[in-house]
Amino acid sequence: MKRPQLERPALLEARAIQRLYGPGKGCEEIDFTLHQGEVLGIVGESGSGKSTLLRVLSGLEAPDRGQVVYHAGEAGSVGGSPGKDEALDLYAISEARRRALLRMEWGLVHQNPRDGLRLGVSAGANVGERLMALGQRHYGELRAAGQDWMGRVELDPARIDDAPQTFSGGMQQRLQIARTLVTQPRLVFMDEPTGGLDVSVQARLLDMLRTLTRELGLSVILVTHDLAVARLLAHRLMVMRRGRVVEAGLTDQILDDPQHPYTQLLVSSVLTP
């Protein structure tokens, strides 16, 4: 697996994050740095706090304690000066600026594509909509981008005018991915992107996601309970249990030589035939 270069600049930092609904429910003492071009997998069984952490990291739910710091500042980033790194404390900036980040610099891929798509408009409009939010208005170019991205996610571009409801679950998920990536987000959050799909559909989608993340050099925070998905996509892993990170490190190291008894259990229960 291709390793991220360590000297790459930081993109997102979690500093002592806590969001608890009750003892062990939610997440606490979360510290890590995501570097540009890196895919970080957050794994753990159901209820371990993965989704809670993702909501906090992606600006959807404020933590009780701690900070999420996003390094903006490249040319074109929201509120940043060209070439200058600017560390934004996600929950200290205004709600409007946080929303602008989500719309313009980040992407969110939901487990259920229906949460990420607009079902009432065509496939092409779903892809073009985020570009329009960035100021693109040229109809022909929006349509061309829609067709191009449908092709990239292995959907038939001839179906550009079809409504997402007429697509299968796996096709809807590919459309959601096209809609998310068309704006070339600096940071992508994925919540169980292959969950809820048939195994054969999952395998194809996973293959496509791996190709896209590599080709585009995407920076991704990926939540999954599926260690096979984590193995294929993530450079690094954080293993969560009852809201805390019990083990973190390079993916191969964690899955081939887990140190924490919980990780050992998780790995043996999934990977051993």
Ligand SMILES: Nc1ncnc2c1ncn2[C@@H]1O[C@H](COP(=O)(O)OP(=O)(O)OP(=O)(O)O)[C@@H](O)[C@H]1O
């Ligand atoms: N809004 C909420 N109010 C109260 N408790 C919550 C809320 N959201 C999550 N929890 C609780 O926090 C714990 C962690 O939930 P979370 O959804 O983050 O786990 P998860 O690892 O993502 O699980 P899954 O893989 O099943 O989605 C669970 O015990 C859950 O019941």
